[in-house]
Amino acid sequence: MSRTVYLNGEYLPEEDAKISIFDRSFLMADGVYEVTSVLGGMLIDFAGHAKRLERSLNELDMQKPDGFDDLLEIHRELVRLNDIDEGMIYLQVSRGSAGDRDFAYPSDDVKPTLVLFTQNKPGLADSPKAKEGFKIISIEDLRWGRRDIKTTQLLYPSMGKMAAKAAGCDDAWMVEDGAVTEGTSNNAYIVKGDTIITRQLSNDILHGITRAAVLRFAREAQMKVEERTFTIAEAQDADEAFVTSASTFVMPVVEIDGAAIGTGTPGPIAARLREIYLDESRKAAQ
Template identity: 50%
Template sequence: MTDRGFRDPNKSPIPVDKSPFPARRPALDSTAYVNGSFVPLSDAKISVLDRGFLFADGIYEVSAVLDGKLVDNASHLARLERSVGEISLRLPETVERITEIQKELIARNKVVSGLVYLQVTRGADKGRDFAFPKGDVKPSLVMFTSEKDIINAVSAKTGINVITVPDIRWERRDIKSVALLAQVLAKQAAAEAGAGEAWMLQDGYVTEGGSSSAFILTKDDVIVTRKNSNAILPGCTRKAVVALAEERQLRVEERSFTVEEALAAKEAFATSASLFVQPVVAIDGKKVGDGKPGPLAARLREIYVEFAKATAV
């Protein structure tokens, strides 16, 4: 385990982002949704007293868009409902209405391939108090879109390097909280190292990536990924990939694995809504397999893309 992710206070920050992934910043003239209104993104604002801003008291989700349609969105919204339930936060709109808003944003912004981000927070109270608001404070709901060519990403063909960092997050990682500082530090460490992702380690075992689920393929052709628990986020893409693999009679084991096991594996890969299936070709500068994307990761990516296109709504 390295100590990356913890910055030396005497060291000057390195602002250069060396990540192989292209920027996905939404256009400032695009349309966002804020608490019942569609507004220009440049005018999208919430109160400084919003509890998401003050306490990270909120939940978020990201759904992929292909051919102007939402990919596996029901799974993402089911996870949203679970996450808000875990922190006693009510949704200000029904799931059906949230889906309508997502689709309206895709249409207004003419998104063919990209992402829809949504965030719900406990809203703005009259002041700053750690305890939940006692009055009738309506939760905030914000959404926006960004464009990304997920299918033709160069890194899907070349694979990515990952670095390892200590997992310094809280113990309820199954909740998709907007409190992402630990992941920010991990992803920044990866960017400074010229890597595409950071794999977080706890007690010598890989938990997950900064914004992805981690997989390996053993020498015995077993796909291994950590079992869902409070230690990791239950990835929607992870869930779909595991199901698609099992449908094809591929062996899958949900258990923890070490970096040493990953380096001894045939292949490694990561999954997420914004990556789909991404080959991992090196960990901390050491090759996985022959240091090139493996055939299983490539095939699982093809299978997932087929699934995404066939089921998108």
Template identity: 55%
Template sequence: MIVYLDGDFLPLDEARISPMDRGFLMADGIYEVTSVLDGKLIDFAAHLNRLGRSLAALDIAPMHDFDAWLAIHRKLIERNGVTEGGAYLQITRGAGPGRDFLWPDPAETRPTVYLFAFQKALVDTALARRGARIRTVPDLRWKRRDIKTVQLLYSSQAKSLAIAEGFDDVWMTEDGAVTEGSSSNVHLVLGGRLVTRPLSTDILHGITRAALLRYAAETGIAIEERPFSVEEVKAADEAFATSATSFVQPVVEIDETAIGTGIPGPITQRLREIYIDESRKRAI
């Protein structure tokens, strides 16, 4: 694997990051994952816009413009021969003069920029064909979920425990409503309407979510943005999750209760087809 680290492309086993890096010590960093289809990047401009928002929220200065980021991503994908999969970008505040809760003076540190590319089946997957089985868990994450930080321990723990119990993922709940999956936005189909939680600091502002809502509206599907409960999920006609590497993921069961017919529903499947088709057309 060839990775990118602070301006250089090099083999993974030659990449070195300081043990004093605040991403390692404090989870002081952000990330983006951009999907790759047919060797091209999906929703890249939107991912960079969110990257800029996350950097600004953590007061980390941007280091490249659009064209430079695009050139880095394209070269990385080419060097690794990725045709279907993704590119992971992580930026941390960098290595400070010591371990301190205070952010170091920007003059004393430089952000660490790290990217790697990976090959992964995205379009034809067993989980997309059969639908996911979901377990609910309390949402115990911090309150700025709109910033795409590397603070992922609780999501990782919750999903790992769910997988060990025979589920495919978790949906998190807070104040009686569903917030997100472990790494996805969540949605229902009720009476032909698409119901999704509105944007706030409670959820990540998903790039796939935003694109899918545009495509759904263009097809005439009514969209209702509001919180919804687990009981509403159980009574829904269909349910699905969206993320960069699962696209539109059907959900067929929650807490051992079948959703709708218990198989991926027609609206979900159609939205998945539309998203993949449109993404291929617009990829760069």
């Protein structure tokens, strides 16, 4: 049985959903996206994702699509129609199709394209990787300078994922001017002593929704948080490391470029933050 997806106001079988070959998401990667996790059939951090989506649209001078004000109900309906207990909902907005290819933006009468689909992932919250930890490689960060906008320009992160896979690892951390920016699809952290260290917000990294929640929970739990840059060498010498994202929540990192982090096993702070995040996020789910 095929999934039901959402396209420009319609719920359709996935095989019936079509967009123009002139859509700017296809020709120019001129689009933004969000991924919202589903646990127990409920949406995690939906309000944060909706707010960041609006910011991304504004930063790119992109119109809100028809249906923007109904996104919560659209998400809920897709969860219901596809019987999702644990999984994710992917949302993408593009600048639409003007019927031809042109570098210039189309006129304002061209409507944006809005697409949503579900991904069913039973056991998402109980991933075995949370008990094993990620192994990471480092790569040079060659992306454009506005990483704070969640665009569909994901070729280089995909290349990083493949480089990690070829090395027998789980992901890559990107490095610019000697400092770690972030993972290919997550924010990066180290723990030294009792202090959680992660790069400060700027145009250099994505303003992670899970990042914001995890740091808030850490501070509420009286954990020390320091927002600053750090190097791969500093990470290799840390007591713990971890990443956060909407799909991995809080995921321990146990190895970077072949060097074990701490004991080479998931550390207590990452484990506790994962527990707190899942518990509190389920309570607040919509």
